[in-house]
Amino acid sequence: MFSMEKMLNDNINAFKLTMIGDLMKYFVRYGEIGIKSRKIRSKFEKKLMENIKAGLDCEFINDNGRIILLTQEDDNTVREVLDRVFGIVSYSQIYETVTDKDKIAHLVNTTLSDLIGQGKFNPETQTFAVKCRRVGEHDFSSQEMAGYVGSVVIEQFDAKVNLSNPDFRIYIEVREDKTYVYFDKIKGLGGMPVGCQGKVICLISGGIDSPVAAFQMLKRGCSVILLHCDNAPYGRGTVEKVLKHAEKLRRYSLGEEIKVYSIKYGKYLEYVQKQAPPRMTCVLCKSGMYQSAERLAKKEKATAIVDGSSIGQVASQTLDNINASRYHCNLPIFSPLISLDKLEIEDIAKKIGTYEISIIPDGGCAAVPKYPETHADLKLTKNIIEKINQKEILNEVSDSIQRIDI
């Protein structure tokens, strides 16, 4: 049953909204979170709505496996927000009427006139099709309703039907005594609502890969905390880049804060350069980063570390080096880009707006030796780490960790 009464019960605020002005409605469809147990599903739905609300002045009606969003914001604003909320599989602006053939036909006619006026459908050059779905008992079949609406559109606009490959689609969804009409299904980002999967520490460098790795973790619902190991004086300008990256990532983390921490890492690098064989600098650098992230994870109650590793992308990202640099870290390390090509990573970076920031020249890292180890021996690495007393210097460096975004 879907009645005004249920709507009232479901969401009194939504009803209030309808009273004060032009109200726009949207179906918001979600995917995987729909197949979970009732309890998890309801938690995820709640988080999804909360996240949308963090970016948009709106209310919701929860309609079994689908959310109806109600807002007075204009369509462009709504799309701009929904396009960056993880957990949405697709969404549609909907028009609503009572389940009555003439009323439905009237609604289709008036909304279609508007869309033709806006240039979104041209009956002179484009074909159309009507698709109808029905829930409940009615004195017509879905096919009859689609046929009826189709004939009205042909009569009114002289439009041509093409059922198999139409340029324009009219969707009719009959639910008991309510009927919804919509004209497009806009693909969402997919994934899960940010904040429903616990916290991860994402190492972020200022380069192309690491912000993309953080984005990928947001996608699967993780709350992201960024940790930048500031190499100064071996690197420069990276802090500013990282702060800009955080701004871009926050656009996809509505409803969940993204903290940014920085650690004065140059001191550790200086120490490593002095104490360890030069070719080991990069392996020991990465090893220290993971362990610094682990310390922050403890403080922030995060349960995993994330980095932008992709096998073989640079000569030093070999399996041997990854193995040696991860050995002393006890938390899981996720590398969502591990199997992606550089071009695939760059494509994502361009879409989310981090690419332009990443390519700002920062001079690279001056601590990289002339001949970095490409196949670190684990046993040897363990010996060096013990000999240079890595733990102690990391403890010292860890004291410098601080938020840089407040």
Place this chain on the structure above:
Amino acid sequence: MFSMEKMLNDNINAFKLTMIGDLMKYFVRYGEIGIKSRKIRSKFEKKLMENIKAGLDCEFINDNGRIILLTQEDDNTVREVLDRVFGIVSYSQIYETVTDKDKIAHLVNTTLSDLIGQGKFNPETQTFAVKCRRVGEHDFSSQEMAGYVGSVVIEQFDAKVNLSNPDFRIYIEVREDKTYVYFDKIKGLGGMPVGCQGKVICLISGGIDSPVAAFQMLKRGCSVILLHCDNAPYGRGTVEKVLKHAEKLRRYSLGEEIKVYSIKYGKYLEYVQKQAPPRMTCVLCKSGMYQSAERLAKKEKATAIVDGSSIGQVASQTLDNINASRYHCNLPIFSPLISLDKLEIEDIAKKIGTYEISIIPDGGCAAVPKYPETHADLKLTKNIIEKINQKEILNEVSDSIQRIDI
């Protein structure tokens, strides 16, 4: 300089091939491996050619950042093989002549006639464009050559030019005294040549995710060894599915063997069920799998473990559970699907042909408790693992490990 003499020097076998019959030639373009140091690049190029040769009777000329493949196999066979070799960015069947305007025009005319006959270009309904690139000193510019060939095609076939958005493209590549003509650029799989990045142990279950995870590691050049933890009597039919998965994966691992190991894991599960709290079965199962994989890795000299984890895909794939189940494994664990949605994973599975095998009903795992732990506490897990003497039972079970594909 590109002359018959250089061709001879480059590859005497290739020259021999040209002597015995109809020779087809292809540009094979590779991406990332082109940007590595000379030494690494040459190693990767060698492996790429070796892998192609494992599937195709052919020879190669290495032409600075591009490989020219020579074969007497027919075009369909060539495409079928090149479409499943990692490391190839794109490829094109090429036609070759000397750098002479009339000879080039003649070559374009004859090959175009063939393609029109095969229905690959229809000058009556389709537009075309000529693109020319040039290396070396010539008495014409690239634009002049393109214009000349274009005018000949217009005259000969009455075809229409559309420079900005043509239906059909004619590529002319002038290299000193040789000129190559081709008509399409077919996208390859990308990635890196399998076998250039060391070995990984991929846990494989018979389900949808794990073969896709293995495929993703092949993509970045890893040699893959499959390990199946056979849950019988808690599971059944999975060994057959895994062997079929291996067959599909081998198609993408030309030049590198894929071994399949199985371990009698039911015994371990039975023990866990008896000794540990029921809700911990799944976490302890996964923990034992990683450690079994680590044992095999030692034997096989592999340096990483791979699984099909995707955060939150099932209630038990939480960060807490991942953390608890990975703690006792000392090798890096890669989860290339960690940030992918189920639908994205299924899309890849369908493309590589493993999906149909994965969905064969196998009854699932009968050891899964009614209420599996979804937020395993690490400390508690460590205690249980110690208490049940996990190491000892894993040692016992490890003795059952054996190749099942020979």
